Amino acid sequence: MKPAALVRRLAGEGVRLSVEGGDLKCRGPKSALTPEVLADLKAHRAEVIAHLRPAPEPPPVKPAKVTPAAIERILESPPYWLAGSYLPAYRDGRCSLRGLAYAVTSALKIAGHGVSAYDDGDVDDVAQILLDTGWL
Numbered sequence: 001m002k003p004a005a006l007v008r009r010l011a012g013e014g015v016r017l018s019v020e021g022g023d024l025k026c027r028g029p030k031s032a033l034t035p036e037v038l039a040d041l042k043a044h045r046a047e048v049i050a051h052l053r054p055a056p057e058p059p060p061v062k063p064a065k066v067t068p069a070a071i072e073r074i075l076e077s078p079p080y081w082l083a084g085s086y087l088p089a090y091r092d093g094r095c096s097l098r099g100l101a102y103a104v105t106s107a108l109k110i111a112g113h114g115v116s117a118y119d120d121g122d123v124d125d126v127a128q129i130l131l132d133t134g135w136l
Contacts, residue, residue, distance in 0.1 A: 003044055003051040010037065017041075019052050065115045066108065066125045068133050074107045075135055082107050090136070097136075101127035 007017055015028030024045055026033060041048060078087065086103040089095035105117040105126045115122040130136055 003047040006040055006044065007048060007051060017048065017052060019049050022049075024049055024052075065113060066105075066122060066129060068129050070108060070111075070113050071104060071126065071129050071133070071135065074104060074111065079107055079110070097127050097130065098123065100136075101130060104130065 010017060010032065013032035015026055015032045018025045024041065026041065082103050086095055086100050090100040101123050102117050105115050105123050108115045109117060117123060
């Protein structure tokens with residue numbers, strides 16, 4: 001008997017199956033737990049446990065915090081420290097793309113975009129957008 005069918009049949013007879021610490025637990029009327037049913041449960045223990053365990057949750061998708069439009073708004077009217085220092089330094093080779101991306105991420109944080117210059121992922125996203133959009 002397939003694990004799903006076995007679990008459904010036992011549930012119909014008032015037997016609750018659960019997994020506790022890797023062990024299969026049966027609770028219900030003793031009359032439903034016949035030697036045949038117990039033999040089925042023992043024979044298909046691993047499959048029943050796998051059926052009862054919830055499927056693993058997929059990892060959450062990180063929402064994009066940084067958008068090209070947000071970066072465009074920052075670069076169209078950059079803060080004085082970005083316009084006067086980081087942008088010229090990047091253009092003449094005194095600042096790396098990572099340094100500029102860090103500064104732009106800081107400006108986005110100050111503007112309330114929910115990013116952090118301490119989060120490497122956010123800085124990498126900004127750097128990639130700067131490259132992709134041709135702002136540089």
